Amino acid sequence: MTKKILLINGPNLNLLGMREPETYGSQTLADVEALCRSHAEAKGMMLDCFQSNHEGVLVDTIQQSRGVYSHIVMNPGAYTHTSIAIRDAIIGVEAKVYEVHISNVYEREEFRHHSYISDIAIGTVVGKGIPGYLQAIDFIAEMAEG
Numbered sequence: 670m671t672k673k674i675l676l677i678n679g680p681n682l683n684l685l686g687m688r689e690p691e692t693y694g695s696q697t698l699a700d701v702e703a704l705c706r707s708h709a710e711a712k713g714m715m716l717d718c719f720q721s722n723h724e725g726v727l728v729d730t731i732q733q734s735r736g737v738y739s740h741i742v743m744n745p746g747a748y749t750h751t752s753i754a755i756r757d758a759i760i761g762v763e764a765k766v767y768e769v770h771i772s773n774v775y776e777r778e779e780f781r782h783h784s785y786i787s788d789i790a791i792g793t794v795v796g797k798g799i800p801g802y803l804q805a806i807d808f809i810a811e812m813a814e815g
């Protein structure tokens with residue numbers, strides 16, 4: 670069965686390419702989404718994209734992925750470090766979640782060192798820039814079905 674990926678980006682990632690290029694690069698969110706979609710399609714998978722700045726909307730979106738998506742690639746942004754609600758939503762769906770961080774959170778402020786997502790994710794990539802999203806997609810492509 671074709672793997673169906675939902676790419677979810679959390680708060681402030683709609684600003685990609687517009688500010689802080691030294692930390693987050695110069696590609697816009699639209700660039701990143703198009704890159705991820707074509708990368709997934711080249712590997713025989715399909716990928717949809719979603720971004721929100723709102724915790725509850727992200728929880729709703731994760732819940733609604735049930736029965737539609739086999740995998741989620743998610744950069745939860747700052748909610749990584751705060752959101753038990755997003756953690757619980759991930760635990761509640763069958764889709765397997767791969768966590769992505771553009772920057773190396775372990776080389777930044779201490780409050781970014783803890784993730785509520787990492788221990789329930791199938792994998793985590795940090796500090797690889799935008800190619801980290803492609804690494805997540807590659808991992809999913811190579812995963813055994815089921």
Ligand code: CA2
Nearest residue numbers: 681682684685688693746747770771772
């Ligand atoms: O490194 C990452 O991908 C983060 O998830 C990004 C979050 C941050 O709170 C996490 O600790 C690590 C922040 C996203 C902010 O995105 C921006 C993008 C461009 C310009 C300004 C902010």
